[in-house]
Amino acid sequence: MGQYFRIVNLDKKEWIEPDGWKLWELCANNSIRMLGYLLATDNWDGTHIAKHFFSKRELDELVEGYKAEGFEFKVVYLRGEGEDVHGFGIPALKYFGRWCGDRIAIIGDYADQATNVKPDFPTFHELDENPEWKNITHEVVREFNLFIEVDEFKVGRRMCLSPDMLITASGIRTNPKIMLH
Numbered sequence: 001m002g003q004y005f006r007i008v009n010l011d012k013k014e015w016i017e018p019d020g021w022k023l024w025e026l027c028a029n030n031s032i033r034m035l036g037y038l039l040a041t042d043n044w045d046g047t048h049i050a051k052h053f054f055s056k057r058e059l060d061e062l063v064e065g066y067k068a069e070g071f072e073f074k075v076v077y078l079r080g081e082g083e084d085v086h087g088f089g090i091p092a093l094k095y096f097g098r099w100c101g102d103r104i105a106i107i108g109d110y111a112d113q114a115t116n117v118k119p120d121f122p123t124f125h126e127l128d129e130n131p132e133w134k135n136i137t138h139e140v141v142r143e144f145n146l147f148i149e150v151d152e153f154k155v156g157r158r159m160c161l162s163p164d165m166l167i168t169a170s171g172i173r174t175n176p177k178i179m180l181h
Helices: 023-028 030-039 056-068 137-148
Strands: 005-009 014-016 051-053 073-081 084-091 104-108
Touching: 005 023, 014 030, 014 137, 023 104, 030 137, 051 056, 056 073, 056 084
Parallel strands: none
Antiparallel strands: 005 014, 005 104, 051 084, 073 084
């Protein structure tokens, strides 16, 4: 069977369930990259978050694109007026850097048998049962994919490996299985 895991923020009482819930799958698959987005310091300067524009048309496209996705977009003008404008915009992102500095754990559904579990750790099933805890996976995926922009790097767009299927230089492992999204 195997043990299933969730990435849990113990301080904010939130969790995510990346593609592939078993530990090997978490470590080998695309969606674990969301963790870097959640744990980053929240200064957007020097990141891909600031979207530069060099004309009124580019600005309008940026604003409309983010509006269509349901995001606010703060505009900072550096120079110009009318059609000849230059500046950047910053989308209102809720999850970028949200987990920075918090206590994070990867909690499995056998955690009640683990020896390194602290008293304030929730059980895997308590995350579902206790309304104080919130699954933010879908919201984070949506925001992360907006940030990442390139389709092949978006979460949920690629094949996930399963530990039941693994071909290595030394040969084929048993029970081939691929999950497509």
